[in-house]
Amino acid sequence: MTQTARVEGRAPPAIAAYAFSDADFQVIARRAQADFGLHLTAAKKDLVYSRLTKRLRQLGLADFTSYCRLIETPDGEDERMQMLSALTTNVTHFFREEHHFRILREQVLPPLIAAARNGGRVRLWSAGCSAGQEPYSLAFTVLLMCPEAARFDIRILATDVDPVIIGRAKAGVYDDEELKSLPDGVRSQHVVRTGDGKFSIGEKARALVSFAELNLMQDWPIKGPFDVIFCRNVAIYFDKETQARLWGRFADLLPVGGYLCIGHSERVAGPASARLENTGVTTYRKSAASNADRTSRPEKGISR
Ligand SMILES: C[S@@+](CC[C@H](N)C(=O)[O-])C[C@H]1O[C@@H](n2cnc3c(N)ncnc32)[C@H](O)[C@@H]1O
Structure with a gap:
């Protein structure tokens, strides 16, 4: 041969x-x-x-x-x-990096919900939300603390650059495997079987979340302020200068005392670290000393 x-x-x-x-x-x-x-x-x-x-x-x-x-x-x-x-990867799951949800339950949400009950406005943003598990986890946490949240001015904005993944997030349909990290109580209260072996996020949680396509590298048609911003496991793809700019843009949209939660391998560095005080594991708070608080206007654009 x-x-x-x-x-x-x-x-x-x-x-x-x-x-x-x-x-x-x-x-x-x-x-x-x-x-x-x-x-x-x-x-x-x-x-x-x-x-x-x-x-x-x-x-x-x-x-x-x-x-x-x-x-x-x-x-x-x-x-x-x-x-x-x-x-890039869309890897995510419900209640990923649980410590942030604990901080929300124990420190962040109680005063925000009290303010909402008194007519105040509360805004959370999941930036780089992938298939929706992160913003729905935020919604479940809000509902745990305030089951009647729909009656108040409490909203969660969820954005991602990838239109396909935003479509999935909006659909809010998951398979059994994807629901594994949901606590039983949340699952029984906020997830409904769809009939084809899948599971759909219930109306109460959906009502709190609005989804939009947004490339974090471009202009944001958002004015804020946001009381809480989750941008986790997204900046990891960016170089140091791009990350530093991003932290600064988030700081612009936080009121004094507002929270930024980032991914487990990320760290706020650069000029924004003067405005964002590290208050816990990958958790930052806009400091009162900040002289660049430009966030007193009501939000416009894609955020409700
Ligand atoms: C690994 S997932 C993180 C999902 C979720 N935040 C979490 O921590 O579980 C990263 C997401 O960032 C999005 N992403 C990557 N580059 C982006 C950009 N320039 N603007 C907005 N989203 C981006 C990807 O489409 C992907 O859905």
Whole structure:
């Protein structure tokens, strides 16, 4: 048997090998940085290759140079979103990093709910909400403390850059596995079976949450203020300068005493750390000393 015959007789490789030059990687890294703040160092080249080959296959493209051409055109907007989805993860679960929900129950929500009962306005924001488990966990926590929350001016805004994931979050339908981290009491009160073996978030929790697409790297049609901002496991993708800008923008939208909760491997650094005091594990509070409190206007835009 000749060498050629032996090679031809083999099963085709499961994944086609696509040419991926350093120049292609640079185009993708620059675009991901400019549009989404993603920080892709040269060490991530293999990861980028493995995450994007599926897109090349689906698009019928021969190599990464063709892919780069596509994402650089104005028509490439949809693909740029697909690229973001491929390069980031939507991993989340109900009551993830439970300590933040404990802080909400024990410290943050009691005075806010008391204010709402007296006609005050309470706003929470889940920025980078993925498939909705985080904002619904916020809603469950509010309802635990205030079952009649719908009667008051209490709202949760939930945003994500990924339109597909926002669609899932709005639908609020999960399978049994995804509900595993829900305490039994919450599940029996706020989750209903849909008939096709899935489970849907109940009306009381849904009524508190509004969802919108929002790229944190762009302008925010939101004025705030927000009493609580959750932005967890999102900034981890961004470089230090982008993170520092983000913390500053959040600080702008918090009233003095407002809370920012971030992901377990994230840390507020840069100029905003003068305004955001670390008060617990990955928990920050806007300090009274802050001289940049620009958040006394009522919110407008996508937030209710
Ligand atoms: C790992 S999930 C975190 C979900 C949730 N916050 C949690 O901690 O469980 C990260 C989310 O950030 C979103 N994301 C990534 N870049 C973003 C950006 N530039 N603007 C808004 N959301 C972004 C992703 O689409 C994804 O849903």
